[in-house]
Amino acid sequence: MDCGLCAEPGSFVLQSRPLPEVAPEGWVLVDIAAIGICGTDYHIFEGKHPFLAYPRVIGHELSGHIAEGPDAGRLAVINPYLSCGKCRACRRGKPNCCAAIEVLGVHRDGGMCRRIAVPRDNLYFADGLEPRQAAMVEFLAIGAHAVARSETGKGDVVLVTGAGPIGIGTALFARLAGAKVHLLDRSRTRLDLVRDRFGFSDVHLVGDGEILTGAAAEGFDVVFDATGNAKAIEAGFPLVAHGGTTVLVSVVKDDIRFTDSEFHKREMQIVGSRNALKADFEAVMAAIRAGDIPTDAIASETVALADLPLRFPQLVEDREAVVKVLVTP
Known part of the structure; x- marks a missing residue:
């Protein structure tokens, strides 16, 4: 499968990697449906992100269909904040500010690809939403x-x-x-x-x-x-x-x-205020379902992953005139 990664500052390329076929215990394979491009991704491209090592597959605003098990085919939003579950913040119900947090697309490879494995608890079902809407949930949260x-x-x-x-x-x-x-x-x-x-x-x-x-x-x-x-x-x-x-x-x-x-x-x-909690993701999805969030106004452009190496540097330059660019793999 092709993955979109920043090889180094100023270089966004596609790299072929094996399609994941087996998820670790407690994790689930998800076929990515849509990816939102975030300001973090622009900063990674520009070499301005303080916590990132290159090369890195970017993409943390993600929606996808579950690839296996009884929920196969069901659309979900991916919470990209991977928490340890053991630190004081996690024990107090605040995994968004986990002491050892890892964010997909920043601390570890993200979802700018066809398939990814994520912890089961980081999947929130997005019934009633379209894939592009579901990919907007994380940043709205x-x-x-x-x-x-x-x-x-x-x-x-x-x-x-x-x-x-x-x-x-x-x-x-x-x-x-x-x-x-x-x-x-x-x-x-x-x-x-x-x-x-x-x-x-x-x-x-x-x-x-x-x-x-x-x-x-x-x-x-x-x-x-x-x-x-x-x-x-x-x-x-x-x-x-x-x-x-x-x-x-x-x-x-x-x-x-x-x-x-x-x-x-x-x-x-x-x-x-750091990241978001499951309750925030759920609140956003409820607001979208109710028609309270104008997702059509938020979505400025949709780009195929195959076209992104050419388009990405242009988006970095033109980002003032767009709200949210979405990528389909």
Whole structure:
């Protein structure tokens, strides 16, 4: 079978590998149906991912049909976070932040291929969804998890900084929670996209006028950062209202600085949000089934795996104008 891998920064190629025929005990073979391309995959291609060794088969936003056993043929979403089940976080029901976590497509080879073996417990049945919709569940679950962590509710005024796929997913679930959602980005293209496709009217271009006006004059009840930029995270602290929360959805390697007196004066909360739990995956699938998530607006393009070596470098350059590109093997 052909697998899509980054051989080294700037090089995406197809490599032939044997088709897996036997899964380890407790694991299941899955025939991949669709793969979402994530910002992580772009960073791997660009050589910017801090936790990756090349070469690596990418792909962690995955849907597929179970290849064996009584559930053969059934569509499932693959949870790509492989947890140890033994550490303190796992024992406390938080496998999303397992101390020894391995992510498919990052720490070990992913699902940009025809078939993959995954732990049985990492499969969530996606009855009622189409394969392309099921491949969107993982990245949307990250936003759903962040909103759940924030305890955002009806009447809250929130700001999502960073209007990429993760920011869009976060904004969609904050809106479903009843919040009034604003988005902030440095790209007019991205802001026009989220306004036109998803109906977010309160969009703000970085540096283009005052953002703390109207219902947000006293600050935002919750600020979600989905930029992956330390300066943007720091710039978000003064936008949090007294008694408010900032949620760090994105990850940076840098140190983050804030003014302690302002932090205490506002009794702010800083919440980290990592990956997602099974409950978040299930919540996303329920929202898609209910028609609350516009998956047609999210899916920007579908590419055959055979065409991806030529298309991938172009997608890296053009990613500002797309939401989610899906690959079929």
